[in-house]
Amino acid sequence: MSEVKEVKILEKPWVEKYRPEKLNDIVGQEHIVKRLTHYVKTSSMPHLLFAGPPGVGKTTAALCLAKEIYGEHWRQNFLELNASDERGINVIREKVKEFARTKPIGGASFKIIFLDESDALTQDAQQALRRTMEMFSNNVRFILSCNYSSKIIEPIQSRCAIFRFRPLNDEDVAKRLRYIAENEGLELTEDGLQALLYVAEGDMRRAINVLQAAAALDTKITDENVFIVASRARPEDVREMMVLALEGNFLKARDKLREILLKQGLSGEDVLIQMHKEVFNLPISEPKKVKLADKIGEYNFRLVEGAHEMIQLEALLAQFTLLGK
Known part of the structure; x- marks a missing residue:
């Protein structure tokens, strides 16, 4: 007989392992939890649109809502699609309609279709979704999640109760x-x-x-x-580099920049983002902060357009030196 090898079961990522199971466990969004809990108690809800930055609880809120409404039958009554991967009209015509046609399980009055990153849906797909929401409103409720609600067409927004998630403190x-x-x-x-x-x-x-x-x-x-x-530089290192440039020590500031880029393996855009964050913590006057923020924005645009990282960042430090005089 062949030897049976032991299969090692990988542990869940901590994001999933510690994902809240109930609405009341969600932190930082109390106003939203209160409204969603009302839908659970009344067993009635409209279509929902969750808008807000990443990592603030939009997906978690949709999962917890489904679990509290359906109990043990939540998987049979809940369909999750990532619209950024499946963003065409065929997804709406096939997967969504197929799920929407079947009746809920366990005595529920409706199913839930959760479209994550729905701002990535094409315009044609959104128009098809608009019609699907009308046709199956007796049987299905849609939850749309997005970072930018402005990318969702107005007819869909008007059919949804909009929940705006804020960054966590x-x-x-x-x-x-x-x-x-x-x-x-x-x-x-x-x-x-x-x-x-x-x-x-x-x-x-x-x-x-x-x-x-x-x-x-x-x-x-x-x-x-x-x-x-996290591939981030220490905030104090970034501040030190900028202060050196402002004091006229351009070559020392340049050496500090090279240390941050080469030793810590950061990209030029990463450094610029941190410079923008730290410029407001510098011990300089308000007008100078405004000028420096404007310069950082200009050089960020240059990098986005494909300019050479090291040359542009050194040129930015040169601008700091000129403005520091």
Whole structure:
């Protein structure tokens, strides 16, 4: 007999492992949770449009809503499609209509179709969706999730109750990160926590992913580990580079730039984004901050257009030196 090999079961990503199961477990969106809970209690709801930045709970809210409405039958009554992958009219004509035609299971009065990243749907697909929403409104409710509601055509917006998700504040993200670190047996230092919050910028998904990546390096989560796995420069290094340029030490600022780019492996656009974030923390006058922010925007456009990273960033530092005089 051949030897049976043991198959190692991979652990879920922490984003999925620690995804809330109930609406009341969702943090930072209390006004939305309250409205969705009302739909659960009344077993009645309109079509919904979730709009907001990434990682703030849009997908989680849709999943929790389905679980609380349908209980153990939620998988049979809930269809999730990622519209950025399946964005054509055929998806609406085939998958959505096929699911919408069948009756709900478990005594529910309607099914739910969740279209994630629906702002990636083509105009033709959105027009087809508009008609489908009308035809199957007795049997199906749609939840559309998007980053930019302006990319959803007006006829669809008018058919939906719009929920605007806001970026999570640092207190809510920190509370969740401490909970995960405790459950995973990690030592989360205060510097490490602040680094995670700096990198996350209100995005819970990004914060949890970076925490998991940092935990692969060491069970002690420090700011150094966080910036390494997140491919970010330390804020103080970026500020030091800009201050050197403003003080007229162009060559030292240039050396600092090369250290950030080459040793830490950052892209030019990554550095520009951090420079834009840190320019408002510099000890300079308001008019100078305005001029520097304007210059950063100009050089960001140059990089987007395909200009050479190192040349453009050094030219930007030269502008800092000129403006610092």
